[in-house]
Amino acid sequence: MPKIFIACDFNTEEQLWTFLNKFPPQSLFLKVGMELIYAVGFEIINKLKQHGHIVFLDLKLNDIPITVEKALQALKQYQVDFVTIHLTSGEKNIRISASGCARYFN
Known part of the structure; x- marks a missing residue:
């Protein structure tokens, strides 16, 4: 089932x-x-997770590689299941983002 x-x-x-x-x-x-997060705050993620929901955090992270990595590290506390990362900043960002996701979300 999809x-x-x-x-x-x-x-x-x-x-x-x-x-x-x-x-x-x-x-x-x-x-x-962004709409919900900016309106009510990140704590809503914890509430959704407590209800057993799978959370795809769609904040469209897009910045220099180190900033994206630090954002991923900060988001770890919310135990989100999926995140969006816009990779327009190039190959280095792809590698760092993939590495960060593996470190912080597995």
């Missing part, structure tokens, strides 16, 4: 839970992006 990520593009925690409560109690694949 896994489908549900976009949680809300700007309040109340809107998020009102939406999620429409689903049967089960682990869902959720895409959490």
Whole structure:
């Protein structure tokens, strides 16, 4: 069965839970992006994980390699399952990002 990520593009925690409560109690694949994170904060990730959800953090990390690596290291505390990294800064960023993901998310 294919896994489908549900976009949680809300700007309040109340809107998020009102939406999620429409689903049967089960682990869902959720895409959490900038809109929700900037509106309610990173703690929402911990709450979603406590409910057993799979979290795809879509913050579109895009910066110099060391900054992306430090961002990945900081995000480790939230135990996200997937992240987006825009690799327009080149091959070095690809290597460092892949290495960082292996170190911080496995």
